[in-house]
Amino acid sequence: MVAINLTVNGTPHHLDVEPRWLLADVLRENLGLTGTHLGCEQGVCGACTVLLDARPVRSCLTLAVMADGAEIVTVEGLAQNGQLSAVQNAFWQEHALQCGFCTPGFLITATHFLSQNPHPTRAQIREALSGNLCRCTGYQNIVNAVERASAAPVQVAKAIASEDGN
Amino acid sequence: MPNTSTPFTGRPIPRMEDPHLIQGQGTYVSDIHFDHQWVMALVRSSHAHALIKDIRCGTAAKIPGVHAIVTASEYPDLKRRLPGMEPMAPPILAYDRVHYVGQPIVAILADSRYIAEDAADLVEIDYEPLPAITNAEIAARDENLLHPEFGTNVLEHFEKQSGDGVQALRTAHHVVNATLRMGRVSAQPMEPRALAAQYDPSSGELLVYHATQSVHRAQERIANLWGMDPEKVRVVAPEVGGGFGVKNGSYPEEALVTYLAKTLAQPVKWSGDRFEEFFGTYQEREQVHHVTLGFSQEGMIVALHDTYYQDNGAFAGGGMLVSQNTARNIPGPYRIPNLYIEGYTVMTNKVPQAPYRGAGRPQGHYIIERMLDRAADQLGWDRLELKMKNLVAPKDFPYATGIEGVTLDSGNYPRVFQDLLEELDIDAFRMRQSEARQQGIRLGLGVSNSVEISAGFGFEGVRFQLNPSGQILLTTGATNQGQGHRTALAQLAADALSIPMEQVTVIEGDTGRIARSIGTFGSRTIIMAGNAVRVAAQGFIDKTRAIAADLLEAHVDDVVFDNGQFFVKGVPSVSHDWKALADAWQSQSHPEWPTHEDYFSSSSATYGFGSHGVIIAVNPSTAAVRIERYVILHDSGRVVNPLLANGQVIGGAVQGLGSALYEEMLFGPDGEPLTTSFLDYRLPGANEMPDIEVYHRDYPAPSNPEGYKGVGEAGIIPSQAIMLSAVEDAFRDVGLRLDYAPITPGRLFKSLQERGENA
Ligand code: FES
Ligand code: FES
Numbered sequence: 044m045v046a047i048n049l050t051v052n053g054t055p056h057h058l059d060v061e062p063r064w065l066l067a068d069v070l071r072e073n074l075g076l077t078g079t080h081l082g083c084e085q086g087v088c089g090a091c092t093v094l095l096d097a098r099p100v101r102s103c104l105t106l107a108v109m110a111d112g113a114e115i116v117t118v119e120g121l122a123q124n125g126q127l128s129a130v131q132n133a134f135w136q137e138h139a140l141q142c143g144f145c146t147p148g149f150l151i152t153a154t155h156f157l158s159q160n161p162h163p164t165r166a167q168i169r170e171a172l173s174g175n176l177c178r179c180t181g182y183q184n185i186v187n188a189v190e191r192a193s194a195a196p197v198q199v200a201k202a203i204a205s206e207d208g209n
Numbered sequence: 210m211p212n213t214s215t216p217f218t219g220r221p222i223p224r225m226e227d228p229h230l231i232q233g234q235g236t237y238v239s240d241i242h243f244d245h246q247w248v249m250a251l252v253r254s255s256h257a258h259a260l261i262k263d264i265r266c267g268t269a270a271k272i273p274g275v276h277a278i279v280t281a282s283e284y285p286d287l288k289r290r291l292p293g294m295e296p297m298a299p300p301i302l303a304y305d306r307v308h309y310v311g312q313p314i315v316a317i318l319a320d321s322r323y324i325a326e327d328a329a330d331l332v333e334i335d336y337e338p339l340p341a342i343t344n345a346e347i348a349a350r351d352e353n354l355l356h357p358e359f360g361t362n363v364l365e366h367f368e369k370q371s372g373d374g375v376q377a378l379r380t381a382h383h384v385v386n387a388t389l390r391m392g393r394v395s396a397q398p399m400e401p402r403a404l405a406a407q408y409d410p411s412s413g414e415l416l417v418y419h420a421t422q423s424v425h426r427a428q429e430r431i432a433n434l435w436g437m438d439p440e441k442v443r444v445v446a447p448e449v450g451g452g453f454g455v456k457n458g459s460y461p462e463e464a465l466v467t468y469l470a471k472t473l474a475q476p477v478k479w480s481g482d483r484f485e486e487f488f489g490t491y492q493e494r495e496q497v498h499h500v501t502l503g504f505s506q507e508g509m510i511v512a513l514h515d516t517y518y519q520d521n522g523a524f525a526g527g528g529m530l531v532s533q534n535t536a537r538n539i540p541g542p543y544r545i546p547n548l549y550i551e552g553y554t555v556m557t558n559k560v561p562q563a564p565y566r567g568a569g570r571p572q573g574h575y576i577i578e579r580m581l582d583r584a585a586d587q588l589g590w591d592r593l594e595l596k597m598k599n600l601v602a603p604k605d606f607p608y609a610t611g612i613e614g615v616t617l618d619s620g621n622y623p624r625v626f627q628d629l630l631e632e633l634d635i636d637a638f639r640m641r642q643s644e645a646r647q648q649g650i651r652l653g654l655g656v657s658n659s660v661e662i663s664a665g666f667g668f669e670g671v672r673f674q675l676n677p678s679g680q681i682l683l684t685t686g687a688t689n690q691g692q693g694h695r696t697a698l699a700q701l702a703a704d705a706l707s708i709p710m711e712q713v714t715v716i717e718g719d720t721g722r723i724a725r726s727i728g729t730f731g732s733r734t735i736i737m738a739g740n741a742v743r744v745a746a747q748g749f750i751d752k753t754r755a756i757a758a759d760l761l762e763a764h765v766d767d768v769v770f771d772n773g774q775f776f777v778k779g780v781p782s783v784s785h786d787w788k789a790l791a792d793a794w795q796s797q798s799h800p801e802w803p804t805h806e807d808y809f810s811s812s813s814a815t816y817g818f819g820s821h822g823v824i825i826a827v828n829p830s831t832a833a834v835r836i837e838r839y840v841i842l843h844d845s846g847r848v849v850n851p852l853l854a855n856g857q858v859i860g861g862a863v864q865g866l867g868s869a870l871y872e873e874m875l876f877g878p879d880g881e882p883l884t885t886s887f888l889d890y891r892l893p894g895a896n897e898m899p900d901i902e903v904y905h906r907d908y909p910a911p912s913n914p915e916g917y918k919g920v921g922e923a924g925i926i927p928s929q930a931i932m933l934s935a936v937e938d939a940f941r942d943v944g945l946r947l948d949y950a951p952i953t954p955g956r957l958f959k960s961l962q963e964r965g966e967n968a
């Protein structure tokens with residue numbers, strides 16, 4: 044076992060982990076944050092995407108020991124003080140999810156993307172989402188949602204600022 | 210206060226399901242954790258066809274944290290045949306022979322999946338390989354038998370005939386032949402299959418969390434298989450991450466998890482991974498058709514003859530239904546006076562087939578649409594005109610297609626198709642197409658018409674319950690895999706009881722909460738459960754009128770319910786709403802809250818309709834296909850929530866485009882699957898998929914009181930037909946003919962190379 048420190052959604056955790064444990068498993072099993080989903084464990088579907096020091100990573104391809112000292116944001120950390128983030132709200136209004144299994148990964152990816160590119164074109168949105176798979180929606184409403192959230196840049200910027208931490 | 214607001218039904222209301230899902234609070238089976246649970250991993254066959262000579266588990270058993278290594282020889286109960294796979298079912302664990310790569314042989318229970326997989330790696334199995342049978346037409350000759358005890362590889366051979374059948378081809382003026390193929394596809398919901406079960410030895414109750422589309426069917430299978438009282442088996446489908454048909458069947462993992470939880474009196478959980486979705490989850494589509502279509506001189510269809518073979522994989526299961534349903538869909542929305550269709554459902558050394566979204570609808574429509582295109586090309590007719598003139602017209606309704614139980618009943622197919630052609634502006638497109646061709650750019654147009662045959666059997670039910678403060682709990686046994694029924698059924702219930710939607714809570718998929726159900730598949734839930742809401746609401750209101758009568762000190766027959774209020778007929782000024790009833794009931798300290806459960810049954814199918822059109826651009830040097838425009842004109846019947854209906858249609862269309870352009874399960878000659886990850890089996894992504902335009906032309910279904918039609922499978926039906934059609938059209942001048950779906954970039958590149966069309 045290796046001792047690591049993780050700050051997840053603003054809460055510090057001290058954990059003993061096996062070197063081979065995936066970050067996704069530690070978040071889900073050890074911290075009970077089951078919002079991060081495992082769709083493939085092959086690094087392709089993006090369902091497991093979390094922010095690691097403000098960058099999106101596939102938590103199925105990241106060992107927990109590699110995240111020692113990092114700030115992690117999962118889907119559970121997107122809403123602030125019980126308020127949905129602009130991206131979450133847009134997903135809801137635009138019917139951007141059906142089964143919801145892929146959704147956490149899309150929300151994290153979109154949140155990060157809009158922090159880098161607050162006024163994207165539709166084509167840029169599609170490109171940015173191309174690393175996440177959704178089997179239900181056909182993507183169109185997800186693209187609509189990201190477009191809608193991009194029209195609310197103030198809230199998005201705020202959500203990102205509070206996620207960045209340091 | 211009277212509620213005079215507009216009804217909820219018919220409005221695009223965002224879903225009640227979403228707030229918790231978008232905050233990561235949805236509970237899927239993989240999120241369920243029983244204390245002291247043992248996690249299951251499976252050792253699966255690495256051979257498509259072999260005798261098992263020896264299984265050695267000694268070293269695996271020594272790993273700390275491993276609790277049990279389970280084989281059928283140690284636990285002979287596991288030699289039983291899986292239920293629901295008649296007439297040729299596999300044993301729960303293979304023990305003497307394996308019939309496909311991925312068939313489970315050993316189950317390992319350990320503290321974690323990590324440890325269970327470590328142990329699985331150490332299990333040694335000696336095989337004696339047998340020749341693998343991987344081609345259905347060859348298998349049908351029975352030269353080599355998969356299951357000698359079954360006597361043949363042909364699971365089923367059936368014939369369907371109408372009019373003069375094959376004889377009528379003699380009277381045709383023109384005859385067109387083709388052999389058309391569809392490759393194997395895999396549903397690949399984003400959540401892999403999963404189960405978690407806990408047994409309570411003192412009460413004899415087994416609780417099963419199950420990513421299933423049908424909790425009651427699962428309950429029945431489990432109870433029958435293990436000799437349990439169904440009352441003691443509670444099956445709950447929590448959030449399910451997509452189903453698309455493949456979470457509806459009988460699987461070895463269901464039998465294993467429930468058996469081991471019960472026998473070892475230990476909570477057992479299995480969360481499949483993506484490899485297991487490729488190796489162990491049932492697949493679909495693979496068929497070859499030898500078709501002849503005959504026409505009159507004027508281009509009217511005279512007769513269709515089709516002999517086809519479905520590669521069903523190693524065992525029966527739901528594949529036979531797919532094969533039968535293919536035949537039901539071959540006429541599509543076209544008038545075919547004489548039919549002769551025969552199907553062979555044949556076993557091979559591959560993963561078994563089971564219904565995947567569409568379940569024969571895409572296959573059948575692929576045949577008729579491709580044959581009409583082919584005929585037009587060969588006989589020098591216009592593809593669009595040929596389709597138009599053979600469509601069933603409104604004056605033909607009810608139109609019996611010649612296939613038993615399929616009678617088209619509503620809509621206006623030629624009008625909707627005409628509207629599609631106008632939307633696409635065919636003349637303008639043809640000009641643009643020829644201009645582009647001058648510049649070496651290949652544009653193509655594909656159109657396709659389809660009927661979506663939905664429901665048409667069985668029942669579904671709902672249960673209303675009055676709760677504190679006038680809250681209404683609505684329960685149904687139908688399950689959710691993302692369709693949004695909780696919202697749709699709440700809309701219907703709120704309207705039926707004249708209350709705000711927030712006052713309604715909907716719970717689905719729990720055998721502990723409602724006596725019976727069939728489940729969610731075949732685009733049936735809104736048709737069946739939606740109508741059940743109306744029926745049950747009436748019964749519920751009748752029951753609760755008695756409470757109101759008490760409050761009003763009136764005879765129950767004098768109490769009326771109108772606009773959310775109970776009052777004595779003629780005296781609306783003194784009235785009570787649901788909250789008042791609930792308060793009164795609570796003050797009387799009854800042991801239980803008032804409920805009413807009711808069911809809607811129907812054996813009449815519904816017939817939705819769609820005209821799809823696509824415009825593509827093909828790069829001749831790379832064979833890359835870009836979708837410029839995808840237009841759908843769609844008859845969804847009466848729509849409860851347009852957000853959800855369009856979501857189903859668009860989601861289905863994109864899923865279909867995957868199976869038209871990229872997705873195919875490939876197997877080596879030894880039956881080894883070659884596509885076992887998302888890297889090799891490519892799902893459509895956001896970048897290559899278009900924005901789909903959906904225009905409604907809704908005609909209420911005459912066959913059910915509320916006029917609902919299915920929408921879940923509408924989008925996926927025409928995809929393969931329309932995409933092959935469009936790619937051919939892009940190379941019309943060089944006579945490109947495509948007979949195999951999907952048209953992957955690689956396959957198209959080869960076809961173009963053969964014609965010298967790419968540089
Ligand atoms: S689970 Fe990590 S990319 Fe699919
Ligand atoms: S909503 Fe089901 S996979 Fe995206």
